[in-house]
Amino acid sequence: MPIELILARLLRIGSIIAAILLAIGIAATLLTGAAYAPRFITAGLVVLLATPIMRVLVAGLVFFRERDWLFTLFCLVVLCSLAAGVLLGQVG
Amino acid sequence: MIMTTLEIFLIAITAGVAGAILGLGGGIIIVPALTLLFGIPIRTAVAASTVSIIATSTGAAVAYLNDRLSNVRVAMWLEMGTATGALTGALVAGYLNQRVLFLMFGVLLAYSGYNMFKARKAELPGEVLPDKVSQRLGLAGSYHDHVLNARVDYQVTRSILGLIIMYFSGAAAGLMGIGAGIFKVPAMDQVMRMPFKASTATSNFMIGVTAASGAVVYFVRGDVNPLITGPVVLGVLLGALVGARLMVRMKTTTIRKLFIPLIIYTAVMMMYKGVSP
Numbered sequence: 001m002p003i004e005l006i007l008a009r010l011l012r013i014g015s016i017i018a019a020i021l022l023a024i025g026i027a028a029t030l031l032t033g034a035a036y037a038p039r040f041i042t043a044g045l046v047v048l049l050a051t052p053i054m055r056v057l058v059a060g061l062v063f064f065r066e067r068d069w070l071f072t073l074f075c076l077v078v079l080c081s082l083a084a085g086v087l088l089g090q091v092g
Numbered sequence: 093m094i095m096t097t098l099e100i101f102l103i104a105i106t107a108g109v110a111g112a113i114l115g116l117g118g119g120i121i122i123v124p125a126l127t128l129l130f131g132i133p134i135r136t137a138v139a140a141s142t143v144s145i146i147a148t149s150t151g152a153a154v155a156y157l158n159d160r161l162s163n164v165r166v167a168m169w170l171e172m173g174t175a176t177g178a179l180t181g182a183l184v185a186g187y188l189n190q191r192v193l194f195l196m197f198g199v200l201l202a203y204s205g206y207n208m209f210k211a212r213k214a215e216l217p218g219e220v221l222p223d224k225v226s227q228r229l230g231l232a233g234s235y236h237d238h239v240l241n242a243r244v245d246y247q248v249t250r251s252i253l254g255l256i257i258m259y260f261s262g263a264a265a266g267l268m269g270i271g272a273g274i275f276k277v278p279a280m281d282q283v284m285r286m287p288f289k290a291s292t293a294t295s296n297f298m299i300g301v302t303a304a305s306g307a308v309v310y311f312v313r314g315d316v317n318p319l320i321t322g323p324v325v326l327g328v329l330l331g332a333l334v335g336a337r338l339m340v341r342m343k344t345t346t347i348r349k350l351f352i353p354l355i356i357y358t359a360v361m362m363m364y365k366g367v368s369p
Contacts, residue, residue: 003164008157015150015329022326029319030094041322045143048325049307051150052300059168070229074168078301081175085305088182 003062010058014051018044053082096130100320101327103129104144108331112152113339114351115292116273117145117299118328120358132320139315142307144328149300151332152293152339159340160235161293166248166286169229170279170294173258174265174272174302181266188267195366197264197275201359204278208352211282215344216244220285225251233290238340246287254284265302273299274358277351288344292351296336 025040060075103125111118119141126137156162222232231248248254261275273295280291310316339347 004157004160004162007164008154011150011157012154015147015154018147018150019326019329022322022329025318026097026322026326029322030097038318038322041318042316045311045316045318045321045325048146048150048329049143049304049311052146052304056171056301059164063168071165071168074172078168078171078175081172081179082301082305085175085179085182086308088179 003059006062007055007059010055011051014047014054018048018051020044021047053079056082097319097323100126100130101323104324104327105331105334107144108148108151108328108333109335109338110331110350111145111148111273111328112296112332112335113292113342113347114273114354115277115295115299116148116354117141117303118148118331119145120274120354122324122328126320126324135315136317136320139307139310140317140321140324142303142310143316143321144324145303146300146307147325147328148332149296149298149303151329152336153297153300155333155336155340156293156296159293160233161290161340162297163231163233163248163286163290163294164297165229166231166233166280166284167294167298169231169251170255170258170276171298171301173255174262174276174298175305177259177262177264178266178302178305179262180259181263185267190268191366193264193267193366194362197268198359198362198364198366201274201278201355201362204275204282205352205355205359207282208278208348208355212348212352213345215240216287217246217281217285220247220249222247223249223251233286235290237289239343244287246290247285249285250283254279257283262302265306272302274355278355288348289339292339292347 021040021044025037028037056075056078060072063071107118107121122141123137126132226248234245237244257279261272265272276295277291280286281288
């Protein structure tokens with residue numbers, strides 16, 4: 001399967017799960033106002049947030065499997081920068 | 093409460109449609125709408141907007157990847173620039189004069205806007221000679237254009253210069269808390285000479301990664317309010333799905349006509365922030 005279709009499938013799954021969790025959370029907040037409702041929204045946002053990071057990771061794995069070392073390295077550089085940015089943000 | 097949520101939701105759908113078509117995050121609509129119309133604090137608005145950039149990117153990229161409009165190899169090459177740039181931007185943010193930055197990036201955008209205006213009638217870039225790096229990395233691409241009803245094969249040139257510009261666009265995103273799509277599209281369209289549709293689709297694909305590192309920080313700081321961010325993100329996600337379907341059926345010249353005023357507006361706003369007291 002070409003890399004475009006693998007990544008499209010990953011992003012579709014991520015956005016569907018996020019959308020369902022968000023819709024449940026928003027509906028529950030508006031209709032019942034229950035205290036647990038916003039947690040569904042937060043869970044949906046976390047899934048959405050993880051999707052692009054997973055996308056770089058999966059792209060890296062696909063390039064690795066195709067023995068495309070240069071592009072595997074590019075994905076690693078992006079992942080390391082993301083990780084450093086997150087750690088930096090927590091400190092600052 | 094229900095009315096407000098519904099209003100936010102509808103504005104977010106509009107932002108998602110526009111963001112998907114133009115290859116931007118839609119923050120240019122979300123942040124002013126939340127702060128001016130609903131009186132939401134700027135920190136909460138920026139956090140919601142940053143998370144919504146990921147929604148635009150993810151929602152639109154599904155369609156663009158299936159249509160082969162997003163160039164995955166170009167995106168991975170350039171993401172090295174945006175990711176390390178965003179990191180540098182966050183590191184040096186406290187040490188630089190914000191005014192000078194806004195002025196500098198404003199002038200740069202105005203120049204891109206002017207160049208894009210000159211090329212406004214061009215549907216495709218024409219003959220492009222690939223550089224050595226582009227050939228070595230296999231950056232060339234092709235897609236089926238629904239409007240022209242033809243397969244478009246294209247080459248990519250000035251790959252190193254493109255990477256350098258992406259580094260600075262990433263740094264701008266980190267420094268000023270903006271989505272950098274407005275820099276990414278001209279860099280691919282004018283500098284690397286990619287077709288405009290491939291440029292906006294690839295920018296769309298990339299902005300999710302740039303935004304993710306920023307969004308994690310807002311999450312940790314507790315700036316992400318679920319009751320505001322939730323409706324924004326769901327709306328943007330749905331809007332992006334619709335926008336991506338619309339974009340493949342639009343003429344390049346039409347998309348350019350929407351992009352040019354926006355780039356000029358952003359340039360003027362940035363220069364204004366640079367000189368206003």
